[in-house]
Amino acid sequence: MEHIQRLEQEIDHLKKTLQEKENELFEMKRNWMPMQSNGIQPEFTTLYSRNENNVTKVQYGDKLPKWAIERYSRQILLPDIGVAGQEKLCNSKVLIVGAGGLGCPAALYLAGAGIGEIGIVDYDKVDLTNIHRQILHAECDQNKSKAESAAETLKSINSNIKITPYTIQLDSSNALDIIYKFDVILDCTDNVPTRYLLNDACVMAKLPLISGSALKMEGQLTVYGYRSERNINEKDVYQGVCYRCVFPNPPPAETVGSCSANGVAGPVPGVIGALQALEAIKLLVGHTHDKLLVERFLIFDGDEVTFRTVKLRSRDLNCPVCSENPTMTKLIDYEVFCKAQAKEKDLDLQILAPEYRINANQLNEQLRNNFNTNQRHLLIDVRSEAEFNMCRIDGAVNYPIEQFRDAKVDEVLKMVNQNSQVTFICRRGNDSQLAAKIVLDEVDEDHKSRVKDVIGGLHAWSENVDRNFPVY
Known part of the structure; x- marks a missing residue:
């Protein structure tokens, strides 16, 4: 037992050293190249390549350096992204709330896509039961902060982007301060109070919220709070439905399932998390609302391997949060509102005397x-x-x-x-x-x-x- 504890301490020390070295490497890379903090060169790059016969002028895009063109070339080739779209991705900031079954695959693909900064919020620690679906965590990460574990893995995937872990529980006292720093928010949580909190905070900050959920063999996905004024490709003024428009009242706590209580097949949150990342990429490069899951609700059935979309109800013009004259202008205590705790993985019902x-x-x-x-x-x-x-x-x-x-x-x-x-x-x-x-x-x-x-x-x-x- 003593030997095991000593090895665990040595491994923790090595991990800390590795993280320090990775941070040092990131800073060196950023300072070595004449780039902005997001890793993109501010000016047109012109280089000259000499061979035996002549001098050839080589141009590396508008603002993308050579390494970015090479790294992201497969998505730059897509007409809907291109150089301009990749520049937007590299200058974007995405906040992922929840480093679990949804947040892990979403973060993985956003890091691969070259999002300039990814914030990860999660108060929880890695547990052995998480690993079958939370693919950024490994056996050696047990009892480590999920946000920090995810950040370490993402840094190893893409050292050219910034990863900011928040090892806290998001609540009404800190949500807006964090959310205002980002362009798009991903709801990868598993509890109702946090869903209402994120919705209200995003409406107040005028940010889109990409909301996903997964349980058993089913997954769901939609985009709340979309606003056309943030997209130069939109021709008309348009505001999408928010979570409160669709669900004005929270469900009874005992009717809400969870992965820990009801189970989940690992690939199901993987599918939804990957689609959350896709919606974020589409939104950031400028897709209009008709090409996004705005006022449309995607339902994935893992048993039958089918996807279907249903139209959501129209935006509530009297919504207490997103209407022209909102009655809610500040965040509230969402655990009281939902009569449920945001931090508990399992309910603790008090039904019997x-x-x-x-x-x-x-x-x-x-x-x-x-x-x-x-x-x-x-x-x-x-x-x-x-x-x-x-x-x-x-x-x-x-x-x-x-x-x-x-x-x-x-x-x-x-x-x-x-x-x-x-x-x-x-x-x-x-x-x-x-x-x-x-x-x-x-x-x-x-x-x-x-x-x-x-x-x-x-x-x-x-x-x-x-x-x-x-x-x-």
């Missing part, structure tokens, strides 16, 4: 006593069948919460009324409360004390009873 809840140690003691005394006790695991097959407590039965109704509920009610103890358990202690409440609402008052759920679920079981039980 304390008398209907037990902790993991109490469950363990109860199971032992029931075994010794042959008392009737039913432990019901309400996770999905796939989760149940991954790991479970011996003796538990699987009644997935999605199927817990009608005959299954009647079966449990019959057991409770026959003096059996019934305890519900799930991964984190949320779905188990929902299942227990279904039974408690139906069971006779005299038998309610026999219905319980486990606080903290199987995570608490692993932490307090069986350390070998997998946490996922």
Whole structure:
């Protein structure tokens, strides 16, 4: 163990040294070439190449140096980008909020495209469960800041651009100060409060917001808050719909899924994140709103491998944020507004009264006593069948919460009324409360004390009873 800790410390030291050297190299490159801070030469470049017979005049574009032409040539060849478009990309600043399944592929392609500066906001640290989809992080990055891990990888991909990590949680006290520094914002988050925060901040800053989401085998993408006055290629005045126009009220917290609770196939956020980068590139080089996902909602179905777009509702002329006379002129407390926390990966619902809840140690003691005394006790695991097959407590039965109704509920009610103890358990202690409440609402008052759920679920079981039980 001592040897492992020593190696870990040595590796951390080497990583810090490497980062310092990479920063030093970046500064040397920037100072060595007569360029602006974004890496683009301010003047037309004319060089002369001599061969045996004559002197040939060589011109390297309008403002692009030789290395930029060579590096970005494959996208410069596209008529919709060209030299002028590449100059715009190299002079642009993009902020990515969330260095997870969406933010990683988006950042990867934006760095490859030569975006002048990429900002990355993420308060979280790299976990082993992230790596199957968050492709900027590796096993050696566990417990490291996601923003810093992503920044290090991006620097190794393109040393000619600036990467700015923000290892903070974005909230109403700091959002505008950060957002004002950038041209385009990418919402790569996984929670509702931050979505409303980013929308309102972008509307106030008059910046476009490219919003993506991914869960299970599905992904979604659209562009909010587009304004024609920022694009010289637009002929008419035009303002796109904002997030509040489409979703004026937040959904109930318990109805919002997450990758940690519901799962996600790694390539799905990869697809959406790559498309977020594509929309950002198109927007920055000057595509008009009819060629962007403005007031259109892209839906990707990974099961059937299909894409479809649906038209969003028109912009709300009475929207409290983006209308001509907004009633919201400053950022609010979005966790209060959404009745949900922005930082939690998993909900911590409080549905049942304390008398209907037990902790993991109490469950363990109860199971032992029931075994010794042959008392009737039913432990019901309400996770999905796939989760149940991954790991479970011996003796538990699987009644997935999605199927817990009608005959299954009647079966449990019959057991409770026959003096059996019934305890519900799930991964984190949320779905188990929902299942227990279904039974408690139906069971006779005299038998309610026999219905319980486990606080903290199987995570608490692993932490307090069986350390070998997998946490996922």
